[in-house]
Amino acid sequence: MNNVHYDLCVVGGGSGGFGAACAAARLGASVLLVEAGPGLGGTSTRAGVNNYEPVAGATGLPQEIFDRLKDIPDAVTLQRPWATYHPDRPWGWTKPADETDYRLSLSRRSGVPIVFEPDILDRVMQDMLTDADCRIVLKTRFTKVNYDREHIHSIVIEDPNGSKIVEANLFIDATADIYLARAAGCRTAIGVEAREVYNEPTAPEQPELVLNNASLCYRVTPFKDDEPSQIQPLLDLIDIERIRPVTSIRTYPNGDLNMNPLHMMSGVEAYELGKSAYEEAEKRIYAHWHMLQTHYEFDRWRLVWISPMLGVRESYRLIGQYVLREQDLETGLEAQTHPDIIAFADHALDFHGVRPSRQLTNGPYGIPFRCLLTKEIDNLLVACRGASFSSIAASSCRLSRTMMVLGQAAGTAAALFGKNVQHYDARALRDRLKQNGVALALSEGYLEVMPGLTPLQTPRW
Ligand SMILES: Cc1cc2nc3c(=O)[nH]c(=O)nc-3n(C[C@H](O)[C@H](O)[C@H](O)COP(=O)(O)OP(=O)(O)OC[C@H]3O[C@@H](n4cnc5c(N)ncnc54)[C@H](O)[C@@H]3O)c2cc1C
Incomplete structure (x- = not known):
């Protein structure tokens, strides 16, 4: 060596x-x-x-x-919020802004994201x-x-x-x-951590194995006008009732959309599934996309990329x-x-x-x-x-x-x-x-x- x-x-x-x-x-x-x-x-x-x-x-x-x-x-691009979460439109969506001053992104409350x-x-x-x-x-x-x-x-x-x-x-x-x-x-x-560890005001009395959600993000692109729509088939073995459509949507600089399904998998589930978490997440992504296409007017968009790495927040x-x-x-x-x-x-x-x-x-x-x-x-x-x-x-x-x-x-x-x-x-x-x-x-x-x-x-x- x-x-x-x-x-x-x-x-x-x-x-x-x-x-x-x-x-x-x-x-x-x-x-x-x-x-x-x-x-x-x-x-x-x-x-x-x-x-x-x-x-x-x-x-x-x-x-x-x-x-x-x-x-x-x-x-x-810097982006501005375009749609906020609503039961009929379960997404937060940002689109490119006219502004280009980076400093506008330096605040949670009044800034804008960068995509x-x-x-x-x-x-x-x-x-x-x-x-x-x-x-x-x-x-x-x-x-x-x-x-x-x-x-x-x-x-x-x-x-x-x-x-x-x-x-x-x-x-x-x-x-x-x-x-x-x-x-x-x-x-x-x-x-x-339990409250006694750092005296944090909102910590629970007992330690809890709670981990922030994991997400598998994917990219969609619009069909051309003369292209027929294709609906993502629903795979067997997926319980569609368990799929939640809530999505954070960001617009790529070229107009494609980044779909971040916020409630796709709990952090603990990802942790416990270990290496097989990705495979399970991928199945859920296909069902998530099927749901958005069939229930939420995304039928003129096509899935073109699934991120190769599961997004783990914690x-x-x-x-x-x-x-x-x-x-x-x-x-x-x-x-x-x-x-x-x-x-x-x-x-x-x-x-x-x-x-x-x-x-x-x-x-x-x-x-x-x-x-x-x-x-x-x-x-x-x-x-x-x-x-x-x-x-x-x-x-x-x-x-x-x-x-x-x-x-x-x-x-x-x-x-x-x-x-x-x-x-x-x-x-x-x-x-x-x-x-x-x-x-x-x-x-x-x-x-x-x-x-x-x-x-x-x-x-x-
Ligand atoms: C779904 C999701 C949505 C999020 N949304 C946002 C958002 O909108 N905006 C935002 O700012 N943040 C967001 N975050 C948080 C943020 O993206 C991450 O916390 C941050 O990117 C983590 O950066 P990092 O450098 O800690 O780790 P990472 O970017 O994950 O980098 C770790 C690197 O280490 C490498 N690595 C691991 N093991 C080894 C090894 N054994 N040998 C060599 N290399 C190794 C990995 O391949 C990886 O490249 C989100 C996170 C997730 C998961």
Whole structure:
């Protein structure tokens, strides 16, 4: 087996992993990015979640990505709500807006989402990393970790041609399900914590294995005028009564539609089905599409693509040096006293119906750097949806662009502090992030209070 050595090895090339690899490589670290899939972007490309929900604080690398996409035909649009959920029309639907100012997307309440073409996002991410001299290996999976009590020495990665040992001063787990942190013995949690764990006001008395829903997104395109309609046949063995039509619809820049069936499979069902969850979800998708075509006037649209990856919103989460919790979300950035805040966000607490959901009451909240640091391993950071959040906090914090900013913070810390990351200097980290475009003050990254910008008057969802 060949050994290779890098300053930093990032495992997982989704939003968090891209942010981490790009930031570290631009600051001069030698970086290897290991991605199991055939391209980058993770959930936001391969699970078909080509929708950057409006969210405060999505500055730095995600803003740069938007600027690059804007220069490519049919790559990206800001969108405005066009239809809100209704029993007769069970979907929320957005369509391209005339506006092109990215800052309009920086607020949950009054912003607009951004919808992009997934393959183009993948290409832009790969170009940005290649320009920064980051080495990317695709179709390559992390399989094993060599560590002693508190230090990772190397990991084993496998591609179709065999295995390699990768040594690095520092590792970043951006696999979403935190495979590396779990393999290295870090403490993790799954499901909703009991109230006594973090005193969260809306936590249940007892722990509950409740996980945010999973979805399999798909793409439809209009039939040409002279083409006859084709209705998706209903497969045997599917109980159509169990299929719920509620769908989040986004319009691709070329006019196709992205269908995100919100109540297709509970998170626990996906977790318990494990590898067979995808196959089951695919059957339900065909039934879902049959239902929309036959009951909801989509008979002039044709199914052209089903995402190759099941969209999982929640699974294992690290119990790191600080656990972001409901109280942080409620207190809000202005009143939080953490010295190490490296990102902020304002998405609603959103469990898609499996637990109560609600908007934040005190505007955006900050996320401390310690949420990325493990307690057990001195040279490992976690920068993905499995970072150190309570389940309630994760229901708000998980958005793609928020993950990318967390990744940017992890990669910046990796380049600044290397293997001494446990002794990070919070002020130096924050200063560097600000220099590289990450807003850490509301007036720089929150539409509601950004000088000279008027929020769009859009319906409240
Ligand atoms: C259905 C659905 C709808 C959503 N809607 C929105 C939305 O509208 N807007 C929004 O902003 N967010 C949305 N989210 C949330 C958001 O998309 C995700 O939380 C976010 O993209 C996760 O980013 P990540 O970097 O943590 O993980 P991912 O993007 O999932 O990346 C993890 C990467 O790690 C790789 N990997 C895993 N294991 C290994 C291994 N062993 N070796 C190597 N690589 C590995 C995977 O292939 C993957 O590429 C949605 C999520 C879902 C599931």
